[in-house]
Amino acid sequence: MKPTIHQMILRFALPILLLPLGPALAQTDRPNVIYLLVDNWGWGDISLQGSTVPTPEIDALAAEGIRFLNFNIENQCTPTRSAIHTGRLPIRSGTQKVAAPGEPDGLAPWEYTIAELLSDAGYKTALFGKWHIGSQVGRHPSDQGYDEWWGINEGSNAAAYTATPEFDPQVAAVPHFWEGKKGAPSYETEPYNIAGKTTFDRNITDRAVNYIGRHSNGEDPFFLYVGFTQFHPPWVIHPDFEGISGAGNYSDIKYEVDHNIGRILDTLDESGIADNTIVILTGDNGPGTLPQGNGYATGEVGGSTGPWRGSLSTGFEGGLRTPAMVRWPGKIPAGFVTDEIVSVLDVYPTLANLVGESGRIPNDRPIDGVDQSSFLLGKQAKSNREHVVTFVGDDVFAVKWRDLKVHFITAEATFSEIKRTTFPQVYNIKEDPAEQFELWGNEGFAHAWVMTPVTKILSDLTQSMTAFPNIKPGQDFSGYE
Amino acid sequence: MKPTIHQMILRFALPILLLPLGPALAQTDRPNVIYLLVDNWGWGDISLQGSTVPTPEIDALAAEGIRFLNFNIENQCTPTRSAIHTGRLPIRSGTQKVAAPGEPDGLAPWEYTIAELLSDAGYKTALFGKWHIGSQVGRHPSDQGYDEWWGINEGSNAAAYTATPEFDPQVAAVPHFWEGKKGAPSYETEPYNIAGKTTFDRNITDRAVNYIGRHSNGEDPFFLYVGFTQFHPPWVIHPDFEGISGAGNYSDIKYEVDHNIGRILDTLDESGIADNTIVILTGDNGPGTLPQGNGYATGEVGGSTGPWRGSLSTGFEGGLRTPAMVRWPGKIPAGFVTDEIVSVLDVYPTLANLVGESGRIPNDRPIDGVDQSSFLLGKQAKSNREHVVTFVGDDVFAVKWRDLKVHFITAEATFSEIKRTTFPQVYNIKEDPAEQFELWGNEGFAHAWVMTPVTKILSDLTQSMTAFPNIKPGQDFSGYE
Numbered sequence: 001m002k003p004t005i006h007q008m009i010l011r012f013a014l015p016i017l018l019l020p021l022g023p024a025l026a027q028t029d030r031p032n033v034i035y036l037l038v039d040n041w042g043w044g045d046i047s048l049q050g051s052t053v054p055t056p057e058i059d060a061l062a063a064e065g066i067r068f069l070n071f072n073i074e075n076q077c078t079p080t081r082s083a084i085h086t087g088r089l090p091i092r093s094g095t096q097k098v099a100a101p102g103e104p105d106g107l108a109p110w111e112y113t114i115a116e117l118l119s120d121a122g123y124k125t126a127l128f129g130k131w132h133i134g135s136q137v138g139r140h141p142s143d144q145g146y147d148e149w150w151g152i153n154e155g156s157n158a159a160a161y162t163a164t165p166e167f168d169p170q171v172a173a174v175p176h177f178w179e180g181k182k183g184a185p186s187y188e189t190e191p192y193n194i195a196g197k198t199t200f201d202r203n204i205t206d207r208a209v210n211y212i213g214r215h216s217n218g219e220d221p222f223f224l225y226v227g228f229t230q231f232h233p234p235w236v237i238h239p240d241f242e243g244i245s246g247a248g249n250y251s252d253i254k255y256e257v258d259h260n261i262g263r264i265l266d267t268l269d270e271s272g273i274a275d276n277t278i279v280i281l282t283g284d285n286g287p288g289t290l291p292q293g294n295g296y297a298t299g300e301v302g303g304s305t306g307p308w309r310g311s312l313s314t315g316f317e318g319g320l321r322t323p324a325m326v327r328w329p330g331k332i333p334a335g336f337v338t339d340e341i342v343s344v345l346d347v348y349p350t351l352a353n354l355v356g357e358s359g360r361i362p363n364d365r366p367i368d369g370v371d372q373s374s375f376l377l378g379k380q381a382k383s384n385r386e387h388v389v390t391f392v393g394d395d396v397f398a399v400k401w402r403d404l405k406v407h408f409i410t411a412e413a414t415f416s417e418i419k420r421t422t423f424p425q426v427y428n429i430k431e432d433p434a435e436q437f438e439l440w441g442n443e444g445f446a447h448a449w450v451m452t453p454v455t456k457i458l459s460d461l462t463q464s465m466t467a468f469p470n471i472k473p474g475q476d477f478s479g480y481e
Numbered sequence: 482m483k484p485t486i487h488q489m490i491l492r493f494a495l496p497i498l499l500l501p502l503g504p505a506l507a508q509t510d511r512p513n514v515i516y517l518l519v520d521n522w523g524w525g526d527i528s529l530q531g532s533t534v535p536t537p538e539i540d541a542l543a544a545e546g547i548r549f550l551n552f553n554i555e556n557q558c559t560p561t562r563s564a565i566h567t568g569r570l571p572i573r574s575g576t577q578k579v580a581a582p583g584e585p586d587g588l589a590p591w592e593y594t595i596a597e598l599l600s601d602a603g604y605k606t607a608l609f610g611k612w613h614i615g616s617q618v619g620r621h622p623s624d625q626g627y628d629e630w631w632g633i634n635e636g637s638n639a640a641a642y643t644a645t646p647e648f649d650p651q652v653a654a655v656p657h658f659w660e661g662k663k664g665a666p667s668y669e670t671e672p673y674n675i676a677g678k679t680t681f682d683r684n685i686t687d688r689a690v691n692y693i694g695r696h697s698n699g700e701d702p703f704f705l706y707v708g709f710t711q712f713h714p715p716w717v718i719h720p721d722f723e724g725i726s727g728a729g730n731y732s733d734i735k736y737e738v739d740h741n742i743g744r745i746l747d748t749l750d751e752s753g754i755a756d757n758t759i760v761i762l763t764g765d766n767g768p769g770t771l772p773q774g775n776g777y778a779t780g781e782v783g784g785s786t787g788p789w790r791g792s793l794s795t796g797f798e799g800g801l802r803t804p805a806m807v808r809w810p811g812k813i814p815a816g817f818v819t820d821e822i823v824s825v826l827d828v829y830p831t832l833a834n835l836v837g838e839s840g841r842i843p844n845d846r847p848i849d850g851v852d853q854s855s856f857l858l859g860k861q862a863k864s865n866r867e868h869v870v871t872f873v874g875d876d877v878f879a880v881k882w883r884d885l886k887v888h889f890i891t892a893e894a895t896f897s898e899i900k901r902t903t904f905p906q907v908y909n910i911k912e913d914p915a916e917q918f919e920l921w922g923n924e925g926f927a928h929a930w931v932m933t934p935v936t937k938i939l940s941d942l943t944q945s946m947t948a949f950p951n952i953k954p955g956q957d958f959s960g961y962e
Contacts, residue, residue, distance in 0.1 A: 100905075100932035103940075160927030164920075166885055166909065172933035233925025313903040392903070415922040417900035 030221045030355050031328065032277040033118070034212075035084065035347075036264065037225070038257060039077065039130060039156060039232040040312065041283030042303025043321045045254060050306050053245055053254040057262030058323070061281060065327030066336045066376060072320045072343045072388040072400070073285055075313050077155055078105070079391070080284040080344055081133045081227075085113040085144065087348025087361075087369035089391065089461075094471035095133050097393045098155060101172060104474025106134025107144060112362050114348050115145030118223040119182075121357045126211050129204040129227030130156065142180035146225070150179040150207060152192055152200075156232040159197035198236045201228050205260040209267045216271035221355075226264065230257050231303060233288065250303065275329045278354060282344065283322030288312040288414045302414075307433040312414045315390045315397030315407055316435055326376060328354070333378040340383035341400065345369035350376065366464045387457055399454045403430040404439075404447070406454050426450060511702045511836050512809065513758040514599070515693075516565065516828075517745065518706070519738060520558065520611060520637060520713040521793065522764030523784025524802045526735060531787050534726055534735040538743030539804070542762060546808030547817045547857060553801045553824045553869040553881070554766055556794050558636055559586070560872070561765040561825055562614045562708075566594040566625065568829025568842075568850035570872065570942075575952035576614050578874045579636060582653060585955025587615025588625060593843050595829050596626030599704040600663075602838045607692050610685040610708030611637065623661035627706070631660040631688060633673055633681075637713040640678035679717045682709050686741040690748045697752035702836075707745065711738050712784060714769065731784065756810045759835060763825065764803030769793040769895045783895075788914040793895045796871045796878030796888055797916055807857060809835070814859040821864035822881065826850035831857065847945045868938055880935045884911040885920075885928070887935050907931060 044050040046058050048067070074080040078098045079090035085107065090096045099105030107113070115125045127141040127149040134140060134153065141149035152158065158175035161167055177196065180186025190196065208226050215222040230237075235249040238256055245251035261281065268274040287303025288311060302311065310316025324342075326332060346369040352358045353373035361367060370384045388400040398407045407425040411418045426447045427435040439447040525531040527539050529548070555561040559579045560571035566588065571577045580586030588594070596606045608622040608630040615621060615634065622630035633639065639656035642648055658677065661667025671677065689707050696703040711718075716730040719737055726732035742762065749755040768784025769792060783792065791797025805823075807813060827850040833839045834854035842848060851865045871879040879888045888906040892899045907928045908916040920928045 100936050101930050102933035102936035155926070155929075157926030157929040160925065161930035164924070164927050164930070166883065166928075167930060171937075172930040234927060235925065411903050415902060415904055415906075415919070417902050 030121075030123075030357075032215075032221045032273060033123075033223045033351060033355065034264070034268075034277060034279045035223075035225045036228065036261060036279065036281040037081070037084070037129075038228050038281070038283050038323075039230065040285060040288050040303065041231050041257075041322055042287030042305050042311075043283075043308055043318065043323060044304030044306030045231070045287065046323045049323060050304060051254060053247070053251045055254060055258040057258045057265060058281065058325075061261070061265060061279065061327055062325045064329065064334050065279070065325050065332050066338065068324040068326075068342050069321070069337065069339045070341050071282060071322060071324030072341065072390075073283065073322050074344060075285055075315075075319055075390065075392045075397075077130075077132050077232075077284050081131070082107055082111075083344045083369075084347050085115065085133065086111045087114070087345055087367045088365070089345070089368045089389070091391055091394065092366070092368075092465070092468065092470050094473040094475050096391055097473065098132070099135070099473060101154070101158070101161075104136065104476065106136055106139035106474065108471040108475065109139065109143070109477055111144070113144045114351060115141070115223060115225070117145070117348075117352060117357060117360045118355070119145045119147065121355070121360060122220055124215055124220050124222040125224075126222070127151065127225040127227065128207045128211070129200075129225075130229050131227065137185050140178065140180050140186040141225075142182045142184070142186055147182050148180070149186070151177065151204065151227060152229070153178050153186075156197065156229045156234070159192055159194055159200075159236075160234045162191070162193050194234060194236055197229065197234060199238055201230050201256065201260055202238050202240075204228060205263050208264050212264070212267045212271055212273075216273045218273075221276075228257060228260065231283075231287065278326065278328045278351070280326050280347065280351075282324040286311040286314065286319035286322070309433075309435040310411075310413065313392055314411045314413065315392060315409070316412075317405070317429055317433065320388065320390060320400070328376075332376050336378070338383075340375070341385050341388060341402075342372055342375075342383050343369065343385060343388055346372045346385065366468055387453075389457060389461060396458065399457060400429070401450065401453050401457070403428050404450050405429050405435065406450060424451070511602075511604075511838075513696075513702045513754060514604075514704045514832060514836065515689075515745070515749075515758060515760045516704075516706045517709065517742060517760065517762040518562070518565070518610075519709050519762070519764050519804075520711065521766060521769050521784065522712050522738075522803055523768030523786050523792075524764075524789055524799065524804060525785030525787030526712070526768065527804045530804060531785060532735060534728070534732045536735060536739040538739045538746060539762065539806075542742070542746060542760065542808055543806045545810065545815050546760070546806050546813050547819065549805040549807075549823050550802070550818065550820045551822050552763060552803060552805030553822065553871075554764065554803050555825060556766055556796075556800055556871065556873045556878075558611075558613050558713075558765050562612070563588055563592075564825045564850075565828050566596065566614065567592045568595070568826055568848045569846070570826065570849045570870070572872055572875065573847070573849075573946070573949065573951050575954040575956050577872055577954065579613070580616075580954060582635070582639070582642075585617065585957065587617055587620035587955065589952045589956065590620065590624070590958060592625070594625045595832060596622070596704060596706070598626070598829075598833060598838065598841045599836070600626045600628065602836070602841060603701055605696055605701050605703040606705075607703070608632065608706040608708065609688045609692070610681075610706075611710050612708065618666050621659065621661050621667040622706075623663045623665070623667055626663075628663050629661070630667070632658065632685065632708060633710070634659050634667075637678065637710045637715070640673055640675055640681075640717075641715045643672070643674050675715060675717055678710065678715060680719055682711050682737065682741055683719050683721075685709060686744050689745050693745070693748045693752055693754075697754045699754075702757075709738060709741065712764075712768070759807065759809045759832070761805075761807050761828065763805040767792040767795065767800035767803070790914075790916040791892075791894065794873055795892045795894060796873060796890070797893075798886070798910055798914065801869065801871060801881070809857075813857050817859070819864075821856070822866050822869060822883075823853055823856075823864050824850065824866060824869050827853045827866065847949055868934070870938060870942060877939065880938060881910070882931065882934050882938070884909050885931050886910050886916065887931060905932070 046055045082090040082095035093108045119125045125146045127146045129151045175192040176188035230253045237252045241256040305318030308317035310318035349371040374380045390398040397409045405427045426439040528536045563571040563576035606627045608627045610632045656673040657669035711734045718733045722737040786799030789798035791799035830850045830852040855861045869881040878890045886908045907921040
C-alpha cells in the first residue's frame with residue numbers, strides 16, 4: 001500500500017518540527033516523571049473508593065496530590081497505553097483494540113510518543129513491565145523513545161498459554177520476556193509463563209527502584225514508565241502475598257500492588273527527589289469481570305467498579321473510570337479530589353506543558369488530548385474537557401457529555417454480547433451513577449436534544465479523521481521506512 | 482458490473498484447462514458414484530447415533546464403509562450443495578445462503594462442478610430431487626454438468642407457499658417441479674405443493690432405481706446425485722409411512738428415509754454393481770429446530786443433534802455435524818468409525834482422486850477442499866484437515882481448529898437472535914461436546930493463544946479472497962457470456 005500524502009509529510013517533516021519551539025524550563029528545573037500503570041484495575045479497588053482491603057500506600061499518595069473520580073480511560077489495555085503515549089485516539093494509530101495473538105499489531109512507527117518527546121528534551125527514559133502496543137521487532141519501547149526497557153511486549157494472557165493442554169509451540173509462539181536498548185532491535189530472554197508472572201511485578205519493582213537509584217543524582221531528569229501486570233488474569237500472586245488477605249486471589253493482589261507502589265514511593269523519598277518528581281498513578285481499563293463458575297477460588301469474578309455499571313470493554317462508566325491520581329509536591333494542591341471530566345488522552349499534552357516542553361507537541365496531526373496543566377496546578381476550577389468519546393474497537397459505543405451519557409452500542413460486561421439499540425440510550429451519570437434509568441425512552445424523547453452537542457462532537461471527529469485517515473491495526477509500513 | 486481480470490481469465494481459460502492432465506484409471510475400472518443427500522438431517526437421527534427409531538438400512542451401509550463422526554457441513558441447504566459441487570467455500574460463488582424467493586440466486590456459471598468434471602471424464606450424470614443452487618433458467622443442474630435432472634430448483638419451503646391463505650400468484654411464482662437435459666433450457670412441469678411433497682421422495686427414489694437399472698450394463702460409469710427432501714418442513718409423509726412410528730411426523734419420516742435409501746442400495750446389489758460403486762450419504766445442515774408451538778403435532782421441534790449444541794444456521798457443533806458415511810466395498814475399510822475432522826468441501830477433490838481424475842481439478846482458482854482419498858482408503862491414519870471455517874451468510878461465525886472451537890458470532894438455534902461478543906468464545910469440543918464451558922473467559926484469557934493458528938487461517942483466507950474476489954449472491958453475468 002502506498003503511503004498517503006499525509007503520512008509522507010509526517011515522515012519527512014518530523015526532524016524540523018522537533019526543534020524546541022516554545023520557552024523551556026532550565027534543564028535542572030525540570031521534574032522527573034513516573035507513570036505507574038496498574039493493569040485491569042477497578043475504580044473500587046482502592047480503600048479510598050470502597051475496597052475493604054486496605055491500600056495505605058496508594059491512599060497516602062492520593063492525599064499528597066490530586067485524585068480524579070472521573071478519569072476516563074480507553075476500553076482495553078492496548079488503546080489506553082496508546083493514548084498515554086500519543087495523546088491521540090488509538091483508532092488513529094491502529095491500536096484501538098488488543099490484537100489477537102498472531103495478528104500484526106502495534107503503534108504506527110511515526111507516532112511521536114511522550115517518551116520520544118521527553119527523550120528529545122533531554123530526559124532519560126525507561127520502561128519496565130508491560131508494553132502491549134507493539135509485539136513486532138521494530139515496534140518495541142526502545143523504538144518509540146525509551147532508552148531501555150524490560151518486560152513483555154504483549155498482554156498478560158500470554159502467561160497462561162503454555163499451561164493450556166492444547167498448546168502447540170509449532171503453531172503458536174511461546175511467550176517470552178523481552179528487553180532492549182535504544183538503537184538496536186529488542187530481543188527475547190526467558191519464557192513468560194505462570195511462574196514468570198508470579199514474580200513479574202516484584203521484578204518490575206526491583207528494576208524501577210534500581211533505576212531511580214541510578215538516576216537520582218540530579219543530572220538529567222528521567223521519565224520512568226512502570227507497567228504493572230497484577231489484577232490482570234491469570235491471578236497468580238507473589239509467594240510473599242499468597243493468602244495474606246484470607247479473601248481470595250484478587251484481594252491478595254491488592255496487598256501486593258499497594259506494597260510495590262509503596263516501595264517505589266519510598267525510594268523517591270530515600271533518594272531525596274520526591275519533591276521534584278511528578279508521580280502519576282492510573283489503571284488502563286475497567287476491571288475484567290470473569291463469568292461465574294470460572295476456575296478461580298471463592299467465586300471471585302474480578303475487580304470492583306464501585307458504584308459504576310459495566311467493566312472492561314464496555315461503554316458504561318465501570319469501563320471508563322479508573323483510580324487516578326497525580327502528585328507533585330508543592331505544585332499540585334495536596335488532598336484535592338475532583339469529579340471534573342479528564343481523559344487519559346490529556347496526559348500527553350498536560351505532561352508536556354508541566355515540564356515546559358509544550359513546544360515539542362507535534363502540530364502536524366490531531367492531538368485529541370487537551371492540556372489540563374492549569375487545572376492540575378490549581379490555577380483554574382474547571383477541567384478543559386466536557387466530553388469523552390468511547391470507542392470499543394472500531395465502533396463508537398458511547399459519548400459522555402457533561403453529566404449525560406449517550407450510548408449507541410452496549411455490552412453489559414467483558415464477555416457479554418454486543419447490542420445495538422434503535423434509539424440511543426441516555427443516562428444522567430451524576431444523578432444515576434449506575435446507569436439504570438434510561439432517559440430517552442422513559443422520558444418520551446425529551447432528552448433527544450443532547451444529540452445536538454453529541455452530533456457536533458462526532459461530526460468534528462469524522463471531519464478530522466477524513467483529513468487525517470486512520471491507520472489500520474498492524475498496518476505494515478516496512479516498504480516506506 | 483464489469484468482470485474482473487480474474488473472472489475473464491476463468492471464462493476463456495477453461496476449455497484449455499479441462500484437458501485431462503493427470504494419469505487416469507482405465508475407463509472400465511472407474512467406479513460409479515452415488516451421492517445421497519438428506520435434507521435437514523440431525524446428527525442424532527440415525528440409530529447408530531442415538532435415534533430410538535431404527536434405521537437398519539443406513540446402519541448396514543455404515544457397517545460396510547467408513548462413518549464420520551466429525552463430518553462438517555455448511556450451515557444451510559444452498560451453501561452445502563454448493564460446497565459439494567465445487568469444493569470451494571460457497572461465499573466464493575455467491576451461494577453462501579438460501580436466497581429469499583424473488584432474489585436472484587445460484588452458483589456462478591463458470592464454477593466447474595463435480596458433475597461437469599465427471600461428465601468431462603466420460604461419466605453419465607443425473608440429478609433427482611432438490612438442487613437449490615440456482616433457480617433461474619441457465620443455472621440448473623443440466624447447465625452445470627448433469628445429462629439429465631428432475632426435481633425442484635428451490636427449497637422445500639416452496640411446497641407450502643400456495644397453501645397459505647394470502648398467497649397471490651400475481652405477485653409470487655407458483656412453485657413447480659422442473660426437468661431438463663444437457664444442452665437445452667430446463668422447463669417446469671407440475672405444480673410443487675403439499676401433495677407433491679408428500680410423494681416427492683418416493684418419486685425421487687423410483688427415478689434413481691430406474692436410472693441405476695438403465696446404467697448397470699458396465700459401459701460408462703455414472704454419477705448419480707439424489708437430493709432427498711424429507712426431514713425438511715413441511716413435515717408431510719408418504720401415505721405408506723404415515724403414523725408408522727406412533728411418535729409423530731418426524732419419527733415417521735425416519736422410517737421413510739431409511740426405506741428409500743434401502744431401495745437404492747438393494748438396486749445396486751440386484752444389478753451386481755455394488756462393489757464398483759462409491760456410495761456417499763450425508764446431510765446438508767444441522768436439523769432445523771422450529772419454535773415451540775409450531776403447528777406440528779406432539780410438540781416436535783425438529784431433529785436431534787445428539788450431544789451437540791445448536792442447529793441449522795448456527796456455528797455450534799449441532800449446526801456443523803451431520804451423519805456421514807462412504808462405502809466402497811474392498812477399497813474403503815468396512816466398519817471404520819472416525820472422529821477426524823473432514824469437511825463437505827473435501828468431497829470434490831477426494832472424489833476426483835478416488836476415480837483417478839484429479840488432473841481435472843481446476844488449478845486456476847482456490848479449491849478449499851482437501852483430498853482425503855488416502856485417509857478414506859485406510860492408507861493414512863489422520864485426516865488432511867485440522868480446521869473448519871464456518872460462515873453463516875457473509876460472516877465467519879466460528880473456526881474449529883483441532884479440539885478447540887472459537888466463536889466470533891453466535892446464534893443459539895435456527896430462529897434465535899444473532900449475538901456478537903466482545904471477546905471470542907472458546908470451547909474444547911472433545912472434552913465438552915455440548916459447548917457449555919467457555920474457556921477464554923473462564924480460564925482468564927489463557928486460551929487466547931489459539932488465535933495464532935486461527936488468525937493465520939483467517940488471514941490466509943482473506944488473502945485468497947483478495948486475489949480471487951468473491952461473487953455476489955445472484956450476481957448477473959448475462960452481459961458477459
